[in-house]
Amino acid sequence: MIDISQLKFDQNGLIPVIVQDSSTGKVLMLAYMNREALELTIQTGYMHYFSRSRNKIWKKGETSGNVQKLKNLFLDCDGDTLLAIVEQTGVACHTGNETCFFTTLEGNGEKIATDIIFSLMETINDRKQ
Amino acid sequence: MIDISQLKFDQNGLIPVIVQDSSTGKVLMLAYMNREALELTIQTGYMHYFSRSRNKIWKKGETSGNVQKLKNLFLDCDGDTLLAIVEQTGVACHTGNETCFFTTLEGNGEKIATDIIFSLMETINDRKQ
Numbered sequence: 001m002i003d004i005s006q007l008k009f010d011q012n013g014l015i016p017v018i019v020q021d022s023s024t025g026k027v028l029m030l031a032y033m034n035r036e037a038l039e040l041t042i043q044t045g046y047m048h049y050f051s052r053s054r055n056k057i058w059k060k061g062e063t064s065g066n067v068q069k070l071k072n073l074f075l076d077c078d079g080d081t082l083l084a085i086v087e088q089t090g091v092a093c094h095t096g097n098e099t100c101f102f103t104t105l106e107g108n109g110e111k112i113a114t115d116i117i118f119s120l121m122e123t124i125n126d127r128k129q
Numbered sequence: 130m131i132d133i134s135q136l137k138f139d140q141n142g143l144i145p146v147i148v149q150d151s152s153t154g155k156v157l158m159l160a161y162m163n164r165e166a167l168e169l170t171i172q173t174g175y176m177h178y179f180s181r182s183r184n185k186i187w188k189k190g191e192t193s194g195n196v197q198k199l200k201n202l203f204l205d206c207d208g209d210t211l212l213a214i215v216e217q218t219g220v221a222c223h224t225g226n227e228t229c230f231f232t233t234l235e236g237n238g239e240k241i242a243t244d245i246i247f248s249l250m251e252t253i254n255d256r257k258q
Contacts, residue, residue, distance in 0.1 A: 006232075006234075016145060016159060018147050018156055018159060020156055025154035025155075026154075027147055027149055027156065027212050029205065030145060030147060030205065030210040072233060073233070073234040074230035074231070074232060074233055074234065075230070075232045075234050076158065076159065076229040076230050076232075077222050077223070077224050077226070077229045077231070077232075078229075081159040081229075081230075082234070083156050083230040093206050094206070095206050097206070100205040100206045100207075100210075101203035101204070101205050101210075101212040102203070102206070103135075103203060103204045103205075103206075104201060104202070104203055105135075105202040105203065105204050105211070
């Protein structure tokens, strides 16, 4: 069972959640949870977040169908960040991109190398199924 | 060249940075940068962060030697989060763990599946070298 007392919510009652795809290893997005969003996530098995702009809880994929099934949840060493490993239905980003991190700011060609590794992971994962 | 004007720093002048290992795909940590830490990172090629507890810029690995070489830097779709792909020397976490996310809060055995994939990635990566 989850021990929520280990978590350090910030002054707004929120904790950042890094969301990573369980099959590709790609980082999909960063979102925020309040205590209720976390409880809903644990209870339902599907990711719920707190929208800072709309000031309310939302279930990821509620309208788009692009839900995220929780596979595993990690807490970092100082208790103020979560890492959720999820099974993503469809794409994670509202722009239609697979991940919200599709804009490169600085790189030296390593994006390609990383993409090759992720692509290999996808192949491995496909073969496992 | 990086266009810093695209970035949305928060009310404290900070932006969260998800740090991912380029060879294993593991999420290593979440840290924060102010504008100066980002500029130092770009200029030197090594990750610099802003410590919210010590209220100052630090170079990751400055004392431990566990530096992080920047391989690629992504901005998310709404411009308020960075994803840094890094080459990690040694371990990322001050506890001696490979990643800061070593505590499982909730899981259904998928950690093992994910670890298998990451392990395969490491093998693939080793063979590439």
